[in-house]
Amino acid sequence: MSLRQECLWERLTPQRPSAEALRGELKVDVCVVGAGITGLSAALHLLEQGKTVCVLEAHETGHGGSGRNVGLVNAGMWIAPDEVERKLGAAVGGKLLATMGAAPALVFALIDKYGIDCQARREGTLHMAHNARGQADLQSRCEQWQRRGAPVELLTGAACQQATGTRRIAAALLDRRAGTLNPMAYTSGLARAVIGLGGRLFHHSPVTSLERQGQGWCVITQGGAVSAEQVVLASNAYTEGEWSELRRNFFPGFYYQVASAPLQGEPAAGILPGGQGAWDTRQVLSSIRRDAEGRLLLGSLGNGAAKPLWFLRAWADRIQQHYFPQLGRVQWQSTWTGCIAFTPDHLMRLFEPAPGLLAVTGYNGRGVTTGSVVGKAFADYLCQGGAQALPMPVQPMRKVSVAGLRSGLYEAGFSLYHAGQCLRVVI
Numbered sequence: 001m002s003l004r005q006e007c008l009w010e011r012l013t014p015q016r017p018s019a020e021a022l023r024g025e026l027k028v029d030v031c032v033v034g035a036g037i038t039g040l041s042a043a044l045h046l047l048e049q050g051k052t053v054c055v056l057e058a059h060e061t062g063h064g065g066s067g068r069n070v071g072l073v074n075a076g077m078w079i080a081p082d083e084v085e086r087k088l089g090a091a092v093g094g095k096l097l098a099t100m101g102a103a104p105a106l107v108f109a110l111i112d113k114y115g116i117d118c119q120a121r122r123e124g125t126l127h128m129a130h131n132a133r134g135q136a137d138l139q140s141r142c143e144q145w146q147r148r149g150a151p152v153e154l155l156t157g158a159a160c161q162q163a164t165g166t167r168r169i170a171a172a173l174l175d176r177r178a179g180t181l182n183p184m185a186y187t188s189g190l191a192r193a194v195i196g197l198g199g200r201l202f203h204h205s206p207v208t209s210l211e212r213q214g215q216g217w218c219v220i221t222q223g224g225a226v227s228a229e230q231v232v233l234a235s236n237a238y239t240e241g242e243w244s245e246l247r248r249n250f251f252p253g254f255y256y257q258v259a260s261a262p263l264q265g266e267p268a269a270g271i272l273p274g275g276q277g278a279w280d281t282r283q284v285l286s287s288i289r290r291d292a293e294g295r296l297l298l299g300s301l302g303n304g305a306a307k308p309l310w311f312l313r314a315w316a317d318r319i320q321q322h323y324f325p326q327l328g329r330v331q332w333q334s335t336w337t338g339c340i341a342f343t344p345d346h347l348m349r350l351f352e353p354a355p356g357l358l359a360v361t362g363y364n365g366r367g368v369t370t371g372s373v374v375g376k377a378f379a380d381y382l383c384q385g386g387a388q389a390l391p392m393p394v395q396p397m398r399k400v401s402v403a404g405l406r407s408g409l410y411e412a413g414f415s416l417y418h419a420g421q422c423l424r425v426v427i
């Protein structure tokens, strides 16, 4: 079977929830826009607290980043803990770090509570140093997390080789809080839990406008309208429609993955044998993980949907040969791409543009845990009030300047880097 454009997670999750489009009028306590991890976590936690809820999705559950990502259940954020506190201050930064450090536990608790079959593994993640500078960065991250009591450990020498399955990595930061899953199955499981608690889910119902209606809101779709006291906008990087100011608060970037056929035999068994998901310290990083059937999944920043399949195959061959030459020639089967909401400071943004209206964006490629946390926090905030329910304060909406130019420059930089990798100029 040759390489084709197809999201592996969709193929591995045949039992995805089905739902009708909204027709006519509906009244609920809270209307959630977007059936990704954020929206569904919000809906689930609102339902648990007795609210009536509907979720409006423009396409189908998991259409956005939630159904397409690498499936790393990360602890913390991209930027190192000290930098988070430097940017946000000790109190706000410290609270955010504590919340995000505990975020994988929330994801795994939801999986257990609702019996979500998503091939979850709880053995941690490995951040892999590709050179001496990367190793120094990981050493520093390790110390910063250990100072905060996190169960992280820098693996070196034989322990590192054994855990990663490659001789090309000198050190790897093992974060035992984290793990991996099939993100489409997790998202679908959240949707089923929402339906199970009496939530209404509507597919193919893009929101086309949002209007104030007394103290509440009227959320209008192509085929119907929802009256709600409160609204959660959870459309994030996939926000559709000119009506939403949210899309001006991030700049979009892309991430692609390439998955092999299931790999068998001894050489394959030695790659990430502990089941951790991994990524390297390159500025244009490569992610590496196995799935439950032994496939090798490689990924990197950039729009794979705009690249020819031969280029993606050549890139995947190059990364695999660099890290895992013991595999010989690997057959690549699926490739897919998703969109990420980036912010210039690499931090997410929470908004409350009007009473009873909450929105979020800018997970910067870390949404499995962040979306689960923010969804729960939004629910707690709407049900109980009090800013302490939120992982960080809301802020005014602020347009990201020259967003188109930023996206274009990033994409050009990623493409050049990958071409350099294929030509062995960089690796």
Ligand SMILES: Cc1cc2nc3c(=O)[nH]c(=O)nc-3n(C[C@H](O)[C@H](O)[C@H](O)COP(=O)(O)OP(=O)(O)OC[C@H]3O[C@@H](n4cnc5c(N)ncnc54)[C@H](O)[C@@H]3O)c2cc1C
Pocket: 033, 034, 035, 036, 037, 038, 039, 056, 057, 058, 059, 060, 061, 062, 063, 064, 065, 066, 067, 068, 069, 070, 071, 072, 073, 074, 205, 206, 207, 208, 234, 235, 236, 237, 238, 239, 240, 241, 254, 255, 256, 257, 337, 338, 339, 340, 363, 364, 365, 366, 367, 368, 369, 370, 371
């Ligand atoms: C390829 C890739 C790899 C990634 N890897 C990881 C990873 O390994 N770990 C990690 O933690 N994070 C990762 N991320 C980030 C993570 O996937 C996202 O941050 C997260 O899924 C965002 O979830 P969400 O629910 O906020 O938004 P989304 O999942 O994007 O959901 C938004 C939904 O809103 C819907 N929508 C948009 N506009 C409207 C409208 N007008 N009306 C109704 N519905 C609308 C969309 O159709 C979409 O379904 C990755 C992202 C990508 C793209």
